[in-house]
Amino acid sequence: PEYKRPKKGPLKFQPIEPTTKDDLVLPKGYKYEVIAAYGDKINQKGDTFGYNNDFTLFFPYEDEKDRGLLWVNHEYISDLFVFGQTIKGGYSSEQIKTMLYNQGGSIIEVVKDRNGWKMDTESKYARRVTGLTPFALTGPAKGSKAVNGAEIVQGTFANCSGGKTLWNTVLSCEENYESTSKSANLDETHYGWVIEVDPFDPAYQVRKHTALGRFNHENTCMGLSKDNRVVVYMGDDKRDACVYKFISKNKYNQKDGKKNSKLLEEGTLYVANFGEGRWVALTIEAVQKAAKGNAELLKKFQTQADVVVNCHEAAILLGGTPTDRPEDLEISPFDGSIFIAHTNNSNHGNFHGHITRFFEKDNDHGSMEFQFAIFAAGGIQSGFSAPDNLLFDEDGNLWTVTDISSGSVNTKIWEPFGNNGLFVIPTEGKNEGEAFQFASAPVQAELTGPCFTPDEKALFLSIQHPGEETDDLANPTSKWPHRSGDKMPRPAVVAITGFK
Ligand code: FEO
Ligand code: CA
Ligand code: CA
Ligand code: CA
Secondary structure (H helix, E strand, C coil), X not given: CCCCCCXXXXXXXXXXXXXXXXXXXXXXXXXXEEEEECCCECCCCCCECCCCEEEEEEEECCCCCCEEEEEEEECCCCHHHHHCCCCCCCCCHHHHHHHHHCCEXXXXXXXEECCEEEECCCCCCCEEECCCCEEEEECCCCCCHXXXXXXXXXXXXXXXXXEECCCCCEEEEECCCHHHHHHCCCCHHHCCCEEEECCCCCXXXXXXXXXXXXXXXXXXXXXXXXXXXXXXXEEECCEEECEEEEEEEEECCHHHHHHHHHHHHCEEEEEEECCCCEEEECCHHHHHHHCCCCHHHHHHCCCHHHHHHCHHHHXXXXXXXXXXXXXXXXXXXXXXXXXXXXXXXXXXXXXXXXXXXXXXXXXXXXXXXXXXXXXXXXXXXXXXXXXXXXXXXXXXXXXXXXXXXXXXXXXXXXHHHCCCEEEEEECCCCCCCCCEEEEECCCCCEEEEXXXXXXXXXXXXXXXXXCCCCCXXXXXXXXXXXXXXXXXXXXXXXXXXXXX
């Protein structure tokens, strides 16, 4: 593949200092506009924007660069801010519907005007995909015993991050699906997948690709092997969980457009063995061999469907390396190396996390061997802790948001970091690996899902769970975005402008 060169040049902003201010604080010369906040109407039908927005992905119109669709994930809800109370002793059926409606994703239309970017609620595309929307399963688990025979399943939820396909659709990742499926009495084997949606086509059958495995999916990043197969890198965001990649059986053909989605239905799923620097294929044959006659394991693993449904267990059995909570993975557009945010792991004292840089043999995403290095380590020296979503800019900088949990920020070791932030880390040159703070989140919020417009003049960013430690509605710990008359905080997507 041909890689572009970073434009480089000096850092374009004056870094900010950590702060605990209840606002989205930006460097001098930058400003933000709220595009959509929880509860806002997104279309003429009256659909509303879900809770706890996360991943955002911009799809510009081909013929109009200042207009496009924005896919937004909605990860989970807050009982207090959605129902006005904490719920004890189970949800009512009405509350279950509300909980499921406010998760999943939103497709909103955005347009640039003189003041920046705003939502256009007249959009013919704006709609919701929720925990109530029917999804088709594809791949080895479809209709199998491992998913209790299901071919169509109810809804998507716990949507954390995601990625774009080469054919211009969105992949969105079901991460911590356990609590919602339990509270809503839904079959847990139906969740923990990567879903695909076409924002421009409301008639497109939304689907879950079981060939990509079932685990606590953070995001996807897609590339091509040297022989043109689709490769999808993925992390399982749990303590001591693994890094995966899927390689399609068949080859990518750009002319096939959205039909390339089929490539995600058949292929091989691999887990990374960091100790040996190799990818291990997760096949039923390999799992059965590794089970060495263990009757319980042989009962559990009878088909490839059992392997994808019980992915983590199969991965560990075959030598997959447990790692420190792999969050986003991104392929560098400049050299093809893969960056992995290992957010932290309290199980063995990795309190601030690190970013791993991963080199496939011969720089081929289809390779079975790799090397890796620690690219940047969290801590007071670098100034960031708990890296999560990653994004490249055209200058070769890696942008990372941080996810220090709200329960931790007042603990001594996290005190110097202030609120969560957004950092810019050069990937080459004299400042390689150094972090410069670009934004600071409102109180108890996490910044998630950063996404540039193609000209990098605007950055979409999710402000997730502001004020999440509130226990008294009359005294919320944050009131961001401080709308007049609004007494509670609202997760919202903003557009930041001021980029030169
Ligand atoms: Fe929902 Fe792994 O962050
Ligand atoms: Ca995340
Ligand atoms: Ca996180
Ligand atoms: Ca989060």
